Amino acid sequence: MYWERDSETMPRDRLEELQLTRLRETIERASKAPFYEKAGLRDYSISSVSDITKLPFTTKQDLRDAYPYGMISVPLEEVVRLHSSSGTTGIPTVVYHSRGDIQRWTELVCRCLFMIGVRKHDVFQNMIGYGLFTGGLGLHYGAERLGCLTIPTGPGNTKRQLKFMKDFKATVIHVIPSYALHLADTLESMGIVPKDEFPNLRSAILGAEPHTEETREKIENFFGIQAFNSYGLSEMNGPGVAFECPEKNGMHIWEDAFLVEILDPDTLKPVGTGEHGELVITTLSREAMPILRYRTKDLTSIIEDPCPCGRSHRKIVRITGRSDDMMILKGVNIFPMQIEAVLNGMKHVGRNYQIILESRGHNDHMIVKVEVDSSLSIEDYKALESLRANIVRELRDEILISPEVVLCEPGGIPVAQGKAVRVLDNRSI
Numbered sequence: 243m244y245w246e247r248d249s250e251t252m253p254r255d256r257l258e259e260l261q262l263t264r265l266r267e268t269i270e271r272a273s274k275a276p277f278y279e280k281a282g283l284r285d286y287s288i289s290s291v292s293d294i295t296k297l298p299f300t301t302k303q304d305l306r307d308a309y310p311y312g313m314i315s316v317p318l319e320e321v322v323r324l325h326s327s328s329g330t331t332g333i334p335t336v337v338y339h340s341r342g343d344i345q346r347w348t349e350l351v352c353r354c355l356f357m358i359g360v361r362k363h364d365v366f367q368n369m370i371g372y373g374l375f376t377g378g379l380g381l382h383y384g385a386e387r388l389g390c391l392t393i394p395t396g397p398g399n400t401k402r403q404l405k406f407m408k409d410f411k412a413t414v415i416h417v418i419p420s421y422a423l424h425l426a427d428t429l430e431s432m433g434i435v436p437k438d439e440f441p442n443l444r445s446a447i448l449g450a451e452p453h454t455e456e457t458r459e460k461i462e463n464f465f466g467i468q469a470f471n472s473y474g475l476s477e478m479n480g481p482g483v484a485f486e487c488p489e490k491n492g493m494h495i496w497e498d499a500f501l502v503e504i505l506d507p508d509t510l511k512p513v514g515t516g517e518h519g520e521l522v523i524t525t526l527s528r529e530a531m532p533i534l535r536y537r538t539k540d541l542t543s544i545i546e547d548p549c550p551c552g553r554s555h556r557k558i559v560r561i562t563g564r565s566d567d568m569m570i571l572k573g574v575n576i577f578p579m580q581i582e583a584v585l586n587g588m589k590h591v592g593r594n595y596q597i598i599l600e601s602r603g604h605n606d607h608m609i610v611k612v613e614v615d616s617s618l619s620i621e622d623y624k625a626l627e628s629l630r631a632n633i634v635r636e637l638r639d640e641i642l643i644s645p646e647v648v649l650c651e652p653g654g655i656p657v658a659q660g661k662a663v664r665v666l667d668n669r670s671i
């Protein structure tokens with residue numbers, strides 16, 4: 243049941259020793275990158291992993307400032323691949339990998355897949371974007387290494403996607419949760435029962451997008467499968483950073499490859515045991531581009547309790563949002579996930595929603611577009627009005643302001659090819 247038994251079940255004291263050794267090596271290696279060279283990294287003395295707090299942070303802005311080659315710590319001829327953020331807003335952030343980095347990344351992904359029962363006889367349909375984005379290639383390499391028949395469909399082209407799932411008898415899919423819900427809508431509108439159409443489908447890996455427990459349940463119930471939460475970010479390779487085991491209660495973060503801190507996003511001091519804060523990660527095994535104390539902006543907490551699955555690497559809870567995603571409206575802090583959780587808990591509410599922020603005079607105004615599901619007739623005005631009023635009330639209880647709620651018919655909100663665009667901030671600053 244373990245891909246790398248010794249590493250995955252290593253006793254905590256040995257794991258911490260290994261972390262210390264690797265942290266020292268990482269600092270040594272990082273100090274060769276022009277960006278860290280400036281920071282004078284060699285001067286730090288590290289006698290335990292908790293000395294990590296002496297080191298400087300690295301932010302997304304630092305990676306942009308170091309563009310294009312300022313973060314590389316090995317000769318360029320040792321670099322075999324780069325991945326990059328989309329760069330739609332200014333300078334992209336670029337991450338480099340040596341051959342060894344790709345191999346280690348692949349092994350980490352194998353641990354994740356093996357952990358949830360993926361084996362070489364599986365047919366793995368990878369519906370996540372290939373190319374500069376890390377999600378597609380990251381899982382692809384792992385699935386191939388395990389020996390799965392790996393189908394690189396990438397996202398979109400729903401008709402072909404469903405045809406391939408059926409014809410090649412996919413057993414495992416890797417999918418963005420909002421796209422899984424779109425597939426569900428499409429199947430429902432075609433009157434297709436998933437268990438009849440895809441009798442071999444067993445598991446879905448949900449990645450690239452924070453989502454609620456309710457969204458997972460919707461996907462599991464609709465397809466009649468198990469769905470597992472996958473966490474990663476391109477700065478830390480991509481997928482394969484943290485992943486749910488069959489317990490489905492938090493994601494094991496591979497602590498021999500990543501040193502984890504949870505900090506208060508305002509003070510940047512460690513939070514108390516089990517408390518929520520910003521995830522800050524240091525790479526422990528990357529050669530081409532080691533990163534120290536990377537501020538992920540993702541909000542989570544650590545589960546300290548040992549996991550019944552026997553893995554000694556600690557778990558982080560489902561990401562509840564990004565400190566970047568926080569909307570401030572009329573002085574109130576609101577996360578899109580709070581709105582998703584409310585909508586998910588309501589009857590007659592469909593699978594897709596969108597939040598639009600506007601300025602009206604000097605005031606902020608929030609519009610929440612919500613798809614209704616097919617159980618409600620779009621002509622039943624009385625029922626629609628009562629649903630609308632209900633949603634406003636429930637949202638007000640959760641986020642303390644009353645948004646304008648607009649109901650749309652199923653499929654009325656456009657579906658993005660990649661990550662869903664949940665918030666459109668059209669406010670004038």
Ligand SMILES: [Zn+2]
Pocket residue numbers: 487488489494549550551552553
């Ligand atoms: Zn576990």
